[in-house]
Amino acid sequence: MSLSTFAYRHRLVAKRTIAALAKVLPATASRRLRAFAERAAFNLTPQYQGETLPPIFGYWSSRYLAPDAHRLGIDSPESFFLSRIRQSASAGNTPVRVLSVGTGACDMEVGLAEQLKAAGVQAHITCIDFNPALMRRAAATAQARQVSALMAFEARDCNLAFKLPPQDVIIVNQFFHHVTELETFCRSLRDSLTPGGTLLSSDIIGRNGHLLWPDVETEVQRVWAELPAAKRHDRHFNAMQTRYRPIDHAAYSNEGVRAQDIVGCLLAEFDFELFFSFGAAIVPFIERRIGFNFDPQQVDDQALIDRIHALDAAALSTGRYPAANMIAALRHKGAVTQAPVHEPITAEQHVALTEQQRAKTMSVRG
Structure with a gap:
């Protein structure tokens, strides 16, 4: 067994050890430890992990997420990015200067370069990531797929x-x-964007560490209590859980370290042209830990996901709690020339709801 395979298989022990150390180390040392852990995770995690979402996620996304996104002109984040690059080229920006930040091994970016090349769109994509090994791997991939010049x-x-x-x-x-210094990062993005340029993002904007907000957890626990034991198996703990157990992923890495602050930091530097937010209480039931308990071919499981989505969508649209995900397009302050598109709520409303939920967490702690 290779060292990387051993480390990956024993990752739960490593996460718990790092979380314990992070609590007692000085703040600076704690941040460095989490950053080191994240870099190690990107090097050790098998590349196939991106393709291991449970089938029930596909059921939910095709039945609910995809139609909502399609109405906004979004078929996928990748196609959304591609269409906006092509729009920029049509506006006379040739070659289109594209910057992609936090790219990992650049699988998406190399794919974009291939599609732009095939369509005859002149563009140059600069990829940035904090991991030099991944940048070297990406450069080799681009060379092999004949887009390194782009x-x-x-x-x-x-x-x-x-x-x-x-x-x-x-x-x-x-x-x-994944970013700790969000304010600095957003200012850097602003300073690197042309006056007529566009910032595009697909990201996670829920509670820090991918924890659940109080009102979201209330709904999740209510549904959880109704599930039979077999449906309450948690792959993280490899055991049945009487209650859903949220995990603070920011305790051992930079995963979701300041997710709840993202929209507010963006509003400080940009205006939203598009803000599509989605998914909160539904998320635990369709992700890797719990989602494999549900079979999209089973009518009862379909009905359960349908019911959870309905209550979640109603809560999001009426502003009971904020969503955990977004797809967005932003421009410089004052540069949005058409009426902004928001579904189901505005970015400003999302921030207000986030502050309400944050206050509830503080009152619970008090």
Whole structure:
């Protein structure tokens, strides 16, 4: 057994050890430890992990998420990014200067470069990630797939201020929720965006560490109590749980470290042209820990997911609690020329709901 395989198989012990150390170390040392753990995780986690969502996620996303997104012109985050790059090219920005931040091994970005090349769209994509090994791997992939001339790769810590040559399109795909110095990062993005440029993102914007907000957890626990024992098996603990047990992933890494602050930090530097937020109480039942307990071919399981989604969607649309995910397009302050699109609520309303839930967590602690 290789060292990486051994480390991956014993990751739960490592997570608990890091979480315990992070509680007693000084703040600076704790942040460095979590950052180191995250870098190690990206090196050790098998690449196939991205394809291991449970089948019930596909049922929910195709039945509910995809139709809602399609009405907003979004078929997937990747196609959304591609269409916005092509729009920029149509507006006369050639070659389109694209910056993608927090890219990992750049699988999506290499795919975008291939599609743009095939469509005859002149573009250059700069990829940034804090992991030099992943940048080297990405450069090799781009070379093998004959798009290296259209791409550049740079290892950089985005918690530190930067200002790059002006970019027409900036993509932050599932990365904001890994950033500790969000205010600095958002200012760096602002300083690196052309006056008419667009910032695009698909990200997680729920409670820090991917915990549940109080009102979200109330709904989750209510449904959990109704489930038969077989449906309450938690793969994280490899055991049946009498109650759903939220896990603070920010305790041992930068996973979701400041997720709840993302929208507010973006509002301080940009205006939202599009803000599509979705998913809260439904999330635990369709992700990896619990989702494999449900079979999309079983009518009873379909009905359960339908019911949870209905109550979740109603709560989100009426502003009972904020969503945990977003797809968004933003521009410089004052640069949004058409009526902003928001579904189901505005970014400002999301921030207000987040503050309400944050206050509830503080009152519970008190």
